[in-house]
Amino acid sequence: MSTALPRPSPLSNAPLATTTIVVVMFVALASRVAIGANDFVGVCAVPKIAFHWTGYYRVYTSIFTHGNLPHVIFNALAFVSTGGNLERSVGTFHFAWLFVTFAHVAYFASAALAWGLYFGLGYTQGILTCAVGMSGVIFALIVCETNYTDVGRRSVFGLFDVASEWYPLALLVLIQLMIPGVSFLGHAGGVVCGWMYVKGYLNFLLLRDAHAERLEASAILAPVRALSSFVSANAERGARSNRDATARAFPGFTSPRTWELPVHRSGTGTETHGAFTGKGRKLGGDGSTTGEMAALVKVDQRALDTLVQMGFPEHAATRALQAADGDKARAIEILSDEAVIAVDSSEEAL
Secondary structure, three states, X not given: OOOOOOOOOOOOOOOHHHHXXXXXXXXXXXXXXXXXXXXXOOOOEXXXXXXXXXXXXXXXXXXXXXXXXXXXXXXXXXXXXXXXXHHHHHOHHHHHHHHHHHHHHHHHHHHHHHHHHHHHHOOOHHHHOOEOOOXXXXXXXXXXXXXXXXXXXXXXXXXXXXXXXXXXXXXXXXXXXXXXXXXXXXXXXXXXXXHHHHHOOOHHHOOOHHHHHHHHHOHHHHHHHOOOOOOOOOOOOOOEEOHHHHHHHOOOOOOOOOEEOOEEEOOOOOEEEOOOOOOOOOOOOOOOHHHHHHHHOOOOHHHXXXXXXXOOOHHHHHHHHHHOOOOHHHHHHHHHHHHHHHHHHHHHHO
């Protein structure tokens, strides 16, 4: 008689910062229920007072406050999916800093959109709205995800497919049509925030690798580092300096030593900005067996980038793609088998 294995919860494999943020979301809801708080006037995001210092606390209270249990569950599931992937790529401290950055930028971007509608079209309802929820940050994460994955088209709730670059906007419009009461400007502010991130306009706000490494090395945070869900910052994956990005972002307004998104680099040295890091690649030509094979089997650069982002060494990923004739799924199997063999060998040696 076989027994069914317990199904893992959505948080069972979530990294530390993602899990912590989701827990705070549910604690905030439980606290409001416990004290019988039924209105959101004191905690919601109101564009009319967004730029006044007395309402600054609303940056945080508005994103952790949710209308009801279905609202917080829906946002939590979306956040675990998108935020967890990003945290695994950049590290826990980088992600925590990025979350705070996104919270601020999405908040003020939505307020700026509301004021733009007021001054441009005389639309007053936008600046008087009272919005709660983490949807703005989630939309920013969705924009990031669609820019670092190599999926060409995405399904919008299973109704129709769109090109990946249009997916956030399609989602924005469809959700508004399906649920007219949601904050369109709050979601739109998140899309603007994500776009600014992937284009490099938020480079100067990113956490420096040196600061992340200093945090990880501090004795006071040793208990945090010891947690299995903690993701260490990696110089190959985290935010890094790029002096060329500033001129494209805010010429004349920011320092040339700005801290930008990691970038994907082709073998010729040209750059294409993505949400996560890659590194310079040059295949073959060194006289080794791997170099000779690279001349015979062309490795797809995007597939190689994907495997490197998953944590596999570049040379091993290249060799696996060559052995699999460019089949990425088969290459992952080869690399996984090699990892298992390496672990078994180390255990035997011990």
